[in-house]
Amino acid sequence: MEDLIDLIATDGSASDVSDRIKDVLYAKSAERIDHFKAPVANSMFNDAEVETEEPDQEPTAELETEE
Numbered sequence: 001m002e003d004l005i006d007l008i009a010t011d012g013s014a015s016d017v018s019d020r021i022k023d024v025l026y027a028k029s030a031e032r033i034d035h036f037k038a039p040v041a042n043s044m045f046n047d048a049e050v051e052t053e054e055p056d057q058e059p060t061a062e063l064e065t066e067e
Contacts, residue, residue: 004020006012 007017007020
């Protein structure tokens with residue numbers, strides 16, 4: 001990050017500054033992705049059984065049948 005500030009302070013070329021900003025942003029985003037990767041993978045591919053919710057009440061509407 002300090003080299004980015006040095007680049008700006010010494011009037012580095014716009015493309016160099018832009019490239020350095022992109023590098024810093026990619027590094028930060030990769031760090032965050034790595035931080036969340038394991039918990040998400042565990043929650044998605046965990047071998048634990050998935051519980052399904054049962055409805056609270058059974059439907060009360062009855063179908064009329066002709067006799």
